[in-house]
Amino acid sequence: MINKKYDLIVIGAGSGGLGASLGMQQMGMDVLLIDRNPENIGGECLNTGCVPSKALIHLGKQLHQAKLAKSLGLEVSGQVDIEKIKEYIKVKQESIKDHENITYLRKKGLDIELGEASFYSKDSIKIDGKIFQGRNIVIATGSSPRIITIPGAESLPKFTNESIFEIDFIPKNFVFIGAGPVSLELGQAFSRLGSKVSIIDRGDRILKKEDPKISTILQDRLEKENIQCFFNTEVSKVKGKCAILKKNSGEEESIPVDAIFMGLGRTLNFDSLALEKAGIKTEKGKIILNEKLQTTNKQVYVSGDAADNLKFSHAAEMHNMLLINNFLSPFKKKLDFDHFPWVTFTDPEVATFGQNEAQLKEKGINYERLETNFREDDRAVTDNFEYGNLIVFIEKKRFNPGNAKILGGSMIAPNAGEITQELVLAGVAGIIISTFMNKIYAYPTAANIHKSLLREKMVSQLKPWMKEIIKKWYRLKE
C-alpha cells in the first residue's frame, strides 16, 4: 500500500539532497526528503567534510602565523588544547545547523522521513515498512572514505574524515596516507597544531589532478613547514610505533608513527538501495548515467558524490541546477564541466578552473598556455608570496589575440580561491582578454596578476613592423 505520492522523493540530506529537495519545494512541489542519519542532516560537507575542515584550517593558519611572529620578537609558547580546537569547530557547525536541521526544513515545507531507504519498485521507495511513490526520485546518497587494512596497525589509532574531528589528542607522528586534497588540507592543519606529519602516496606527486607545476610548488611549501612527502610508496605494515614504507622499487624505509589518517579517495554509497528493484543498472561500481544525470530508469536521477563525476559540494549544486531545470523546463540541459572551478584549501591555496591542458589537447582545441609567477607582483612582495604561480589557457587567435577567451587555468597563492573568481566569471561569460585591459585594479590587489599576464601576451603579439608604424605615427605629431 502506498502511504503517500510525491512530486519528488530525494534520498540523502547532504549537499546533493538538500539542494534538489529545497529547490523543487520552492517551486511549489510536494517533496519528501529521506536520510538514514538524523545527526547527519547537511551530510558530509557540514558534518565531516568542508565545514569542520575549513574551521580547522583557519585555526591552523592562526597558530602558524602566531609562530611566525617570533621573527618580530614575539615569543609564543605552550601546547595547543585539542578540546578548544574541537569546541571552535562545533560552534561553527552549530551556527550552520541553525538552517540545516530537521525542524527548520520541515518548517520550510519539506516532508522528512528518517531511516534507511531502498527502492520498492520503479517509482517507489520503502522506508521503515512505509512505501512512498515519486513522480521522480533523486539518489543523493553521497560517498564514504575508502579504507585499507594495514597489517600490524590493529592497535594504532586510525582516522578518516568521519572520525578525525572527534580526535582527543594531537598525534606526535601523524602519517597521512594519500596525497589528495583531504590529506593535504588536514595534514597541513595537524602539522600546524604540532604533529610531525608525513604524507605517503603511491602516485608520483601530490594533487595528481592539478598541473604538475602547481603540485611541485605546493610540495615545496609543505616541506618548508617540515611536512615530509613520500611518493611511489605505500605503507606495507606497522611494527610497534614504526610504519614500514615500501617503495615501488621494493626498497623499504621505516618512519615513526603514533596515528594514521586515510585520505584514499571515496567509495559510493548505494549498496543498500536495492537499485535492481527499480531497474537501475550499475557498471564497475558506478550508477550508469546519461549526460542529464538520468539513470537507466528514466524516472530516477542522481545528484552529488553518488554521480561519481566531480565530488564537491558545489558540483552537487551544479547537478541540482541541471536537474531542476530539466524537471521544470522544456529546454533540457546536459552536464557541462567546461568552466567548473575548485579550490584546495591548503596554505597557499590551489584554485583550478575550466579545462586543463590534457582536456584541451583531447578535444583538439587550439589553445595557448600563459604562465607567470608572482615575483614582480607588488602585493606578493609585501605579503611574502613571490613563490605563487598562475597558469591560464586561452584560445589561440592568430590575427586578433585580444579576442581570445579564457579556457581554464590554475593559481597557487594565498587566497587563490578568491583571487581567481574573476577568471572563472570571464570563462563562463566568454569575456575576451582585451576586456581585462579596460579594467583598473585597485593597487595593490593580487588579482592584478591577471591583467599583467594577459597584457604581456597582447604586447608580445606586436610585430616589429607594427611597432615601427606606431613609432612613425607618434613622431609625425611633433
Ligand SMILES: Cc1cc2nc3c(=O)[nH]c(=O)nc-3n(C[C@H](O)[C@H](O)[C@H](O)COP(=O)(O)OP(=O)(O)OC[C@H]3O[C@@H](n4cnc5c(N)ncnc54)[C@H](O)[C@@H]3O)c2cc1C
Ligand atoms: C575532508 C573533506 C573536505 C571537503 N572539503 C570540501 C570543500 O571545501 N569544498 C567542496 O566543495 N567540497 C568539499 N568536500 C567534498 C564534499 O564534502 C562532498 O562533495 C559533498 O559533501 C557531497 O555531498 P552529497 O550530498 O553528495 O553526499 P553526502 O553529504 O555524503 O550526503 C549523503 C547523505 O545520504 C544519506 N544516505 C546514504 N544512504 C542512504 C540511504 N540508503 N537512505 C537514507 N539516507 C542515506 C547519508 O546519511 C548522508 O546524509 C570535502 C570532503 C571531505 C571528505
Ligand SMILES: NC(=O)c1ccc[n+]([C@@H]2O[C@H](COP(=O)([O-])OP(=O)(O)OC[C@H]3O[C@@H](n4cnc5c(N)ncnc54)[C@H](O)[C@@H]3O)[C@@H](O)[C@H]2O)c1
Ligand atoms: N577543498 C575541496 O574542495 C576538497 C577538499 C577535500 C576533498 N575534496 C573532494 O574529496 C575527494 C576525495 O579526496 P581524497 O583526497 O580522499 O582523494 P583523491 O582521490 O583526490 O586522492 C587520494 C590519493 O590517495 C592515493 N592512494 C590511494 N590508495 C593508496 C594507498 N594504498 N597507498 C598510498 N596512496 C594511496 C592516490 O594515489 C591519490 O593520490 C576529492 O576528489 C575532492 O573532490 C574536496
